[in-house]
Amino acid sequence: MRVITQQAVGDPAVLELVEAACPEPGYGQVLIRTGAVGVNPVDAHVRSGALPMLGEPPFTVGWDIAGTVETAGPGVSAFVAGDEVMGMLALPGAGNTYADYVLASVNEIVSKPAGLTVEQAAGLPMAGLTAWQSLVGLAHLQPGQRVLVHRAAGGVGHLAVQIAKALGAHVIATASAGKHDLLRRLGADEPVDYRTRDFTEVGSVDAVFDLVGGEYGARSARIVAPGGVLVSACPQDTGLTPELITELGIRHAVTFVHPSAPDLARLTALVQAGRLTVHVDQVLSLAEAVKAHEIVAAGAVTGKLVLVP
Known part of the structure; x- marks a missing residue:
């Protein structure tokens, strides 16, 4: 699969698109085929080294994900292959969502509501x-x-x-x-x-x-x-x-945001009730992660910026 990684902290140019092995879900995890990835200011803070949350590189930034369950690991009954899901993963650990496939724990994700596109769903969690x-x-x-x-x-x-x-x-x-x-x-x-x-x-x-x-x-x-x-x-x-x-x-x-499937379910209930939507300002490809971080640094995004495979 393709994944964005970095070998050093610094400006957006440190982000690289590389090939990597596809991960296997462990107990209580699902493997998600990425439909879209939300880009957040914290991504840039970690990438630059301003927020040394993930230690020394190499690492992959990104915490928001929306996509389709590819494989459900052992102990998972709430989701099956083909389910459309969304979530914010692992924070303050590594979410690793800037990738074609992403591992998620079942307590970090919920079903994607029909009222959101996959791009909107990726922009909602964090x-x-x-x-x-x-x-x-x-x-x-x-x-x-x-x-x-x-x-x-x-x-x-x-x-x-x-x-x-x-x-x-x-x-x-x-x-x-x-x-x-x-x-x-x-x-x-x-x-x-x-x-x-x-x-x-x-x-x-x-x-x-x-x-x-x-x-x-x-x-x-x-x-x-x-x-x-x-x-x-x-x-x-x-x-x-x-x-x-x-x-x-x-x-x-x-505020120190934390993953929470129950809270995310309350947000998706508002979506289903027609009380909440996500304004997506720009959609870029995963390969354009550098450009995405440059746009975030300029501070001119209205609503959300997302990446798609």
Whole structure:
């Protein structure tokens, strides 16, 4: 099979397409024939060495997968050959999804809903789980609450907008003006152009989901109502101090996304109910992984970028 690997950390050019032996599923695993692979910022952080999660190269990045079960290993009864599945694998270990065939544990995958193409399905797991685990697991978002989502047109953000709306929240969403129509279609009540308007003018909110970090953290914290919560998805630079959190009387939580078939099943239930979709911005081939990482580095992706074999 073909697989993207790297012999050193560095810029996107370190990614190489090579031939490798196809893996065999072990106990509790399935072998998935890749239909599409989601590309996420963490892929680039690991590739560059900024996040040394996988140790020294060689290794293969990628954690999101959608495809078809090729073979079910021993002890697997939930899936059989031919089943269409999707999932986020192994994080913080190696998911190895930039490949023609991928091994997955059954507790990391779910059936692909009919309402998503294979490309959309590949774009949902990591971004969707990040949003769900932040808004539901950490923020405990409730109907009628006001939530501010930063970088709302990105991979995680555009899913967070839809999840928050499905939970019954009033959704305020920051993004450039050209993305406001998309955000309204996804359920945003108040798109805010961060280039021309200070987002703190929106008034008090019950929750903030911060996908930017840095100075956005402190500015956002100051508009959270006492007793409210700010969830940071940028642990390396939240822009917050314990002293500020205490002074403001709010709660602060940091997201560390983890694989979860139950959470993923809740997301696919929203898909089936017509409450959640995935906006795929670009589809590239696996052989174009270098180009994909260059696009991610430029920071101009609306929704998701995916690779196909």
